[in-house]
Amino acid sequence: MNQYSDLTSFLKDGAPKLLKGPVALIFAEDEVELDATIRHHIDAGFRHTVVFAMPEFSIAEDVAEQIFRVDYNVRTPTALETAVNGVMRATGDIWIYYCYNAEFLFHPFCEHRTVGEMIAFNVEERRDTVLTYVVDLYTGDLWQNTNAVCIEDAHLDKTGYYALARKDRWNNDLDRQLDFFGGLRWRFEEHIPAPKRRIDRVALFRNKPGLVFLPDHLFNDPEYNTYACPWHHNLTATICSFRTAKALKRNPGSTFDIDTFKWHNSTPFEWHSQQLLDLGLMEPGQWF
Incomplete structure (x- = not known):
């Protein structure tokens, strides 16, 4: 080490x-x-x-x-x-x-393709970023797993995700930029500050001179913040994360308001990329 x-x-x-x-x-x-x-x-x-x-x-x-x-x-x-x-x-x-x-990256076909292979494909598409969506994981039994984390009993929301156009300072829509929402940050938004409710994150990117990472998970280069190139959809990836569930149970202001994170749209997480693809939580783009 x-x-x-x-x-x-x-x-x-x-x-x-x-x-x-x-x-x-x-x-x-x-x-x-x-x-x-x-x-x-x-x-x-x-x-x-x-x-x-x-x-x-x-x-x-x-x-x-x-x-x-x-x-x-x-x-x-x-x-x-x-x-x-x-x-x-x-x-x-x-x-x-x-x-x-307590966050885990999943990309299309990750069971038999490495992250390096995904990057190689992305470079061929002239993309310097991979947009990731942070999908909340949570235990199905908060009485047994009081910190909300259990890999063997992980659940996620299968619906309830949406996107809004990202605006500039003059309230104009930004080209190919969206703010994505959903999961626990949406269902328990009264406990989440508004700037922290987005679930999109440019978590995988190509470094270059002059590039600056900003506090809101964005970059100073607008193209790095886009979800796709101008000519077609690009692949995306997912970060399956216990972080929000863990914080909601750790925070004294929210822990006593939450007896369970499960609802009618909860489903067990299978720890497999195909489930995320089937639910539309990431897409392979042109990569097959």
Whole structure:
């Protein structure tokens, strides 16, 4: 394991080692399913995995040997954009992905195609991003799994997702940009601040000089924020995430209002890309 005592030392001595991508940046807010998150993304085919975590967080030995570990407080208000922009400035023309612990990337046909193969196809389509939708996962039994997380009993919403045109400061529609909503952030929106309700995230992208990652999961290059190129639909991916369910149960303002996350549109999560494709939660574009 390559271990670094803070972000500065990693950007100086570790990031220059990331000569080839794709690189996964995993931000650990706590230890919940941290090992499972790391294993999932290593298995997905990322060339390097960087884990930002508090020093006291434990990581299993078998995965610790395969990662860059950076001591870092992910819970500070600007932790995500500070680290992502730092890695972008310290590396070159590589593909970068970011997520939190208890989040799992699924892309079309991921059971037999690596994330690198997906990127190769995307490059052929002259796309520098893969738009991802954050699909909320939650346990079916909050009495047994009080933190809302259980991989063996994960559920998701099979309907209730929608998109609205993204506006500029003059209230004009932005070209090929949409704000996507749904899942727990929609069903329990009274507990979610309005700026945090979107479920779209440009989580996989190609780094380039001058690119800046913004606090709202967008970039300073408008083309990076589009859902497709001008001539046809592009593939998209899904991040299946326990993060919102976990936060709603951890927050004193919402935990006592929620006895269950299940409703009539809940369905067990099968941990397979075909289910997500069938539900329309991601699409293969022209990739077959």
